[in-house]
Amino acid sequence: MTVRHDPNRRSFASDNCAGVHPEILDAIAEANGGHVMGYGDDPYTEAARQVFRTHFGDNAEVYFVLTGTGANVVGLQAMTRPWDAVICADTAHVNTDECGAPEKIGRLKLLTIPATDGKVTVDAIADRLIGRGDEHHAQPSVVSLTQATELGTVYTPEEIAAITDFAHARGLTVHMDGARLANAAAGLGVSLRTLTTDAGVDVLSFGGTKNGLAYGEALVVLNPDAVHGVPYLRKFSTQLASKMRFVAAQFLRLMETDLWRRNAAHANAMARRLAEGAAAIPGLRITRPVQANAVFATLPRQVSERLQREYPFYVWDERTGEVRWMCAFDTTEDDVDAFVSAIRAEFAAAAR
Amino acid sequence: MTVRHDPNRRSFASDNCAGVHPEILDAIAEANGGHVMGYGDDPYTEAARQVFRTHFGDNAEVYFVLTGTGANVVGLQAMTRPWDAVICADTAHVNTDECGAPEKIGRLKLLTIPATDGKVTVDAIADRLIGRGDEHHAQPSVVSLTQATELGTVYTPEEIAAITDFAHARGLTVHMDGARLANAAAGLGVSLRTLTTDAGVDVLSFGGTKNGLAYGEALVVLNPDAVHGVPYLRKFSTQLASKMRFVAAQFLRLMETDLWRRNAAHANAMARRLAEGAAAIPGLRITRPVQANAVFATLPRQVSERLQREYPFYVWDERTGEVRWMCAFDTTEDDVDAFVSAIRAEFAAAAR
C-alpha cells in the first residue's frame, strides 16, 4: 500500500500536525521488549511518577491518559459531584472543541463567561457564583483555566494565583487545561510548578501530544483532597491504556530532561518569528498578543483561501476573517520564512 | 531516572504484558517526519482504510480508536438509540471488565445471559427478547459477541451466522468484540472476513494492542446501515486521536502483510503448548477448550500463590481456584517450557 506522505508539506493548522520528536521515538523503542504488567503497574510508569513529582511537588500524582479531551473529562469528573457545574471561558476547549464531552460523558454543566484574549477573570467568575445551595441550580464548584489559552495568550503566575485564591476562598477548586502548559512556561521563563502547584492549581491536564509525543496526556493531581475516584473514572471514561509503559516512557523522556522546554520554546520562537514577519505585511493585522506558539491575524478571505491550498491552517472566525497559525516543535525558520513570503505574495496578488 | 525493567521477566497475566512487535515499531518510525493533518485526515489513515477493505469488504469503514473499551462503547452507541439495550454474555468484557463504561458512558442497558464456555446461544438470546415495543422496557436492539471469548473459546462461522440470522430476522444488529479476533481466525484457519462480514456481523471492535501494537484499536463498520454518528460519538467519547497517523501506520503494517495472523497464530501455538504441558501434571485440570491464546486451569491455591511470585497471572475464580494464562505474540517456547516446569515443581512442593 503506497502512502502519499509528502515530508515537505508544512502545516500551520495545529501543533498536532507534527510528528514525534526523535528522542521520544527512541524512548518508545527502549521501553520495548520483555513483559511488564499492563494498566500502569510497570516500572516506566513508576519512574515517570517520580519525575512528575520533581516538577510538580511531592504531593503530585500523575495518571496517564490518551487524549486531551480524556484528560479534561476525567479530571473534571474527579473534581465534581454529579450536581456540580464548571466555570470556564466561552473560548475554552472544553466548551468549544470536545463535541460536548464534558456534558455528554462527564455529566457536567458548563457555566461559560466571556473571555478577554481567552482569559477568565475573578470578576467574571464572581458573576457566575449565583444560586449556591439552591437545588434549582447546578452548583459551581470548579473553575477551569486554559494555559496557554486557545487564543495564544498566557496567564501570569499572579493572575493564576488571584483566581485560585478567589476560588478556594469560596469553596471551589481550580482545574487547568494545560494542553500547552509547556508553551506557557517557556514563554514566561518560569517552571511548570510556578504556574501550577505554587499558584494554587488543584488539578492539571498536562499536554504531551502537542509537545512532541506520539500520543499521551497526563492528568496531574496536585491537590489530592480535590479529587475522588480517578482510577475508576479513567477506566470507565475509556482512557486507561493497557500498554501504559509506552505512554509513561514518552513522558519520562520528555520530562526528565529539558526536552519539554526545548520543544515548547522552539515552537514559541517560531510563532514570534512568524508574527513579526507577517506584521510587516501592509494590510495584515496581528490580532492577539503572541505569548505562546499561536499567531492570530486577520486576512482577506481570498488571501486565506489561496494560502490554504499550500499551507493548511484554520479560519478562526468566518465573520471577521481572523485566522490561526500554530507553530510546532519541528517548525523551522525556513518554514516560517517561506510561509511569510507566501502570505506576502498572496497579499500582493490580491492587491493587483 | 533508573527504570527497573527486567527483560527476562515473563508474564502470563495478559497478552497486553507484551511490548510492540519490531515491525510495528518500524512502521511508527517510518510514519514520522513532516506534517500531516490531524484526526485522521492523513495519508496513513487513508491507506489503512483501503487495507481494511481488502480484509472486510468494500463497504467496510474503519474508525481508529485508542482502547478496547473505547471501541466497544463507541460502536455500541452508534448501533443504538438512547432507549435501547444490548444482549451479551454474562462473561463479556463489556459486562465485567470495563467498570460499567457501557452503562455510565454509553448509557446502555446490558441484558446478560448465562454463557457456556463464554458463548451466547440463539436460545438464550430469544429468552431476552421480551417487552419489545413496551415503554417500560429498554429495547433489546443489539447482540454483542466476543470473539475469541473471554474464556479462550471461539465461535465457528456457522455459530456466528446462526446468531446474526436470528438477530437480523428480529430487527436486531450484531456487534462483535474482536479484541482477539485475530486469534480466533488463526485458530480456525479462516479469514477475518469469514468470521465477520460473511457471517453477518454488523459492527466490529478489532483489536490491535493485544496482537502486537503499542496502542490502537479499530472500530470497523461492516454494515453502514447499522450505525449513525460514529465520528461524533468517537470524539465525545474521548477516543479521537490527534496524531492519528501513528495509529493508522501500525494497523497498516499489521494488516497489509500477514503479520496479524503470524502474531496470533504464534500466541495460539504457545497456548496449546502450555495446555499440553500443564495437562500432563497430575492433579492439574485444564478447564476450557484451548482454541485461541488462553489457557484455563484449576490449581490449588497455594500452588497459584507461589507460582505468581515469579510468573504473574490472574486467578479467574477465587472460589474454584480456576486460573487464566495468556500467551502473547512474543511468548517463546522456552518461556512456556520454563513455566510448565515451574508449575510442576510447585505441585511437587505442595505434595510434600
Next chain:
Amino acid sequence: MTVRHDPNRRSFASDNCAGVHPEILDAIAEANGGHVMGYGDDPYTEAARQVFRTHFGDNAEVYFVLTGTGANVVGLQAMTRPWDAVICADTAHVNTDECGAPEKIGRLKLLTIPATDGKVTVDAIADRLIGRGDEHHAQPSVVSLTQATELGTVYTPEEIAAITDFAHARGLTVHMDGARLANAAAGLGVSLRTLTTDAGVDVLSFGGTKNGLAYGEALVVLNPDAVHGVPYLRKFSTQLASKMRFVAAQFLRLMETDLWRRNAAHANAMARRLAEGAAAIPGLRITRPVQANAVFATLPRQVSERLQREYPFYVWDERTGEVRWMCAFDTTEDDVDAFVSAIRAEFAAAAR
C-alpha cells in the same frame, strides 16, 4: 398533626404558590372511582388527546408528564441525537433553573445566547451555527424558546415564525418551553395554535401547574417528524405517571372550556394592575415590559428585605436589586392593592 397554613398569606414569589382551581379539583374527583388501565391507556387520556388536537391541530400528539423540567428534558431528548446541542437564551429556564437536568439527564449541550428581555433573535441563533458537520463540535439541532419568557415578555407570532423559518431552513427544529404559554396567548389575545403550530413550532412543553392544576404538564408534539422515542424517553426519564387519568382529567377540564384562558388572563391583569400601582411609587422602576403575569422592578435592598417578611418574592439580580413579582390565577385585586400599599409604605419608611 396540625398544619400551620395561613390562607390569608399571599405570595408573589411564583405562580406555583397558588393552589388548584376549584373546577380542576372537581375534575379530579369526577375521574375517581372504578378501575382504568394505568400509564395513559385510559379514557381520560384519550379524551384529553382529542381536546389537545382541537387546540393544536390534527397532527398534535400529547404526552402528559409531571414537571416542567420533565417536559423539557423529555422533549429535547426526543428532538436530538446524542451528539446534538440546543440553542437557547442565557436566561432560559432549561439553562438556569433545572439544576443542569438537560445536560445531566438529557445529555445535551446548551449553546446559550445573550437574551434581550428574555428573547432570542435570528441573528443570535445564526452566530451559534458554527462547526456544523465538524466532529469536534456538538451539533446545534434545536432552538428552544420560552413563551412567555422568564422576563415576563412574549414573542409575537411573527417573531416566532421568523425564528422557525430560519431554523427549519437550516435543518434545525424548534422547541417551545411554554410553561406560561397560556399567559402569552391571553396577553396577545390569540389562540394557542397561532403561537405554536401555525408559527412553525415543532415541539411544545405546555404548562399546566402554573395555570391552575395541582400537577401535570403536557409535552405536545406538533410535528411528528421532529421526534423519536417519546414513550421510552418519558419512561426512563422518570416522567410516566401510573395513574395518568388524573393528569389527563385536569388538562381535559382546563382545555375543553376556556378555563385555561380565564386563569391566564386574570393573572396577567393582576400583573398589569401591580405594575401600574407600583410604577406610581417614586423611586421604583419597572424594568421589563409587562406582557404576561410577571412584573420586574428595582427596589432598594432594605425595601425588598422588609417587604419579603410579609410578601414572599424573589430577588432576580442581587447586583442591581431587580426583583420579580408573579401573579397567579387566584391573585385578587385586593391582594395587589394591599401589596402596592405595602411597597409604598416601605419606600416611605426607607426615606425617613
Next chain:
Amino acid sequence: MTVRHDPNRRSFASDNCAGVHPEILDAIAEANGGHVMGYGDDPYTEAARQVFRTHFGDNAEVYFVLTGTGANVVGLQAMTRPWDAVICADTAHVNTDECGAPEKIGRLKLLTIPATDGKVTVDAIADRLIGRGDEHHAQPSVVSLTQATELGTVYTPEEIAAITDFAHARGLTVHMDGARLANAAAGLGVSLRTLTTDAGVDVLSFGGTKNGLAYGEALVVLNPDAVHGVPYLRKFSTQLASKMRFVAAQFLRLMETDLWRRNAAHANAMARRLAEGAAAIPGLRITRPVQANAVFATLPRQVSERLQREYPFYVWDERTGEVRWMCAFDTTEDDVDAFVSAIRAEFAAAAR
C-alpha cells in the same frame, strides 16, 4: 368531551388501576386555597416530615417525589458514587420495568442475581462482591431489595436484617424499593419501622400511588450518612414537584391515621380470597406464596386470553402461561368472587 369511563369495569392488572381513596381526595381539597411556597417549603410538607419520623424514627428525612422510578433513581444515585454498582434481583423493578432508568438516568450499573420467589439472599450477594478496589470493575456499593417483591412475596424482618448486616459489614448500604412496603407490613402484621429502620435499611422508596394516592412517592432517608445531594439529585432527575403541598397532604393523611395499613390489609385480604377461590379450580395452579396483594397462577393460554377481554391482567411469563393478578385498596369481595366465577367458567368452557 365525553369520557367513556365504565365504573363497573374491574381490573386485576395492577394496583395502580384503582383511583384515589376518598380520604386522600379530601386531603387534597383541604390543602387547597391560599398561597404557600413551592418545592416543599410549605407547612404540609413540614407536617408530613414529622409524621414520617413517627413511623421511621427521628433520623428519618423524607423527600417527596412523583413516581416510583423517580424515587428509585434519585435514591440510588444519592447512595452511590459515579463508579458504583447496585446489586439487585433479576426480577427487581429497577432491572426490568424502568426502561433502563437506573443505567440511563442514574448512570448506575446493576449487578443482577437470580431471585428465588423474588428475593435476594446473602449468598447470592456474596457472589457479586468481586473486583472490589479494582479499577476495571464498577464497585458494588448498594444492595437493593424490593418489599413486597415483584412476585408477591415478603421478606421477614430477620431476612432483611441478615442482608443489611452482611452488607454493612462489607461497606455496602441497603436500599429498599418499598412500592408495596405497606402491603408487606400489613401482611406480616408489623410496623413499617420493623421492616426498615430497625432492620438496618438505609434508604427507602416508599410507595404512595399503589396504596390509594392519586400520585406521589416518598424517598425516605433512614441513615443520613448513606446519602449525599438528595435535593439536587431530585431536582435534576426531574422529580421536584412545584406544588409540593399536594403530595405532602396526601401522604400526611395516609400516614397520620392507619389508612396506609387499612388500604394495604384490604388489598392483601382480597388477594388471599382470590387465591383461595382460584386454587379450588381444577387445573389452575397458584405458583407463588400469596403474602401481599399479588396472586400468581398458571392458566392455559386460551383461558387467559378469553378472561382478559373482561378483566385486564398481565401474562407474567409467556412461556409458562404464568399470570399475575393484583388486588387494590378498592377491590371488593364481590369483584373477587365475580372474577373467580369467570375464571371457573372459562376453564369449564375450555374443557368442553
